[in-house]
Amino acid sequence: MVILFYGAAATSKIQAHFNETAVLSCKFTNPQNISLNKLVIFFQDQEKSVLYEHYLGKGLFDNVAPKYKGRHISFDKESWTLYLHDVEIKDQATYQCFISHKSSNGLILINQMSSELSVIANFSQPEIIPDSNSSDTSYVNLTCSSTGGYPLPKEMYFLVQNSTDNSTNKYSDTIHQSQDNVTELYNVSTSLYYTGHDNAMSASIQCVLCPTDAHPVQPGLKEKCLLSKPYIIASKKKEPRSSQNDDLFWIATTAVILVIAVGSVGFLIQWKKKKKKKPDHSHSRECNPW
Known part of the structure; x- marks a missing residue:
């Protein structure tokens, strides 16, 4: 098998939200309009584990790595894009897309693209x-x-x-x-x-x-x-007393003082009246000789 390459390699940085979809694109324009039935397309991660392979017009799953089997992965033939659904934090990696043309001379690599995927998850409101x-x-x-x-x-x-x-x-x-x-x-x-x-x-x-x-x-x-x-x-600091509260305080205090004063005067008057009514026994009594 002879593998030749005449396309420029490129790298893009992409971001996906947790539990959503990552878009891994090959960004292939197909300038020679080669039929999909003559192309071999596969995606692999930085550990060389294959996510997906499209072989001569059909999806081929024999070479898919065990950790990607059962994952929800789809391929768009029109845009040369792989969709990795339900993204997890562990999916953060660098992925590569390879497109090869199968000819009589073997496989000729005509496009290569690298994507650095970062995964984010939004924190809840503090x-x-x-x-x-x-x-x-x-x-x-x-x-x-x-x-x-x-x-x-x-x-x-x-x-x-x-x-x-x-x-x-x-x-x-x-x-x-x-x-x-x-x-x-x-x-x-x-x-x-x-x-x-x-x-x-x-x-x-x-x-x-x-x-x-x-x-x-x-x-x-x-x-x-x-x-x-x-x-x-x-605030734990005590609030100053308002002027209205001060007025009420002094009014109440004055009223109490007046009540006490009036009561004291009344008591003195009554005491003097009682004192005057008592008989005077200070003079000696006259004797009657008879």
Whole structure:
């Protein structure tokens, strides 16, 4: 068998979402308009394992690697494209497409194409959960978590907006991760120990997760980062008493004082009246000689 090659090799980078379809194209224009019945087309991965083979106009599955048998794979004859359906994380690899012309001289390689496939999975919307086991009200411990994503995020942090000065501060900590043994998807989380509610009227806290290809959160920039719902923290600082409450306090205090004063005056008047009614036994009695 003689294999010749007179086509230029090319490489493309492609991306597919988890559980969706990867498009592996040969990008063959067929300038000589060779019949499909005279062509041999096959796709292989970087380990030389064959995904699909189209031999002289018909699909041939004898040479397909065991790990690809049973997978949902389809080939479009019009566009020279292979569709790998239900993509998994382990499908990340470099794939090659070979197109050969079968002639009397053997197989002549007329086209070769390489595709670097990367697989991504969108993380769930981050969720902030407070620590309900703590009885200490001087602080709040928050955990932000997100599940089912790939690859690991570029950033994961908290944005805290204080109501007093309308300032926004960024707080970041270690990103904890776990990976599913079957799907290879990641679950991630990070924590915030927040004590600022003693110094602010209130605070609005959001968790931000940025995938590896996302931009950081900046005003006016179209973002790919995921934001949690705002978590509102009320201030622990005592509110100053309003002027209306002060007026009511002094009115009540004055009323109590007046009642006490009136009661005291009445008591003194009654006491003096009782004192005057008592007989005077201070003078000596006259004796009657008779």
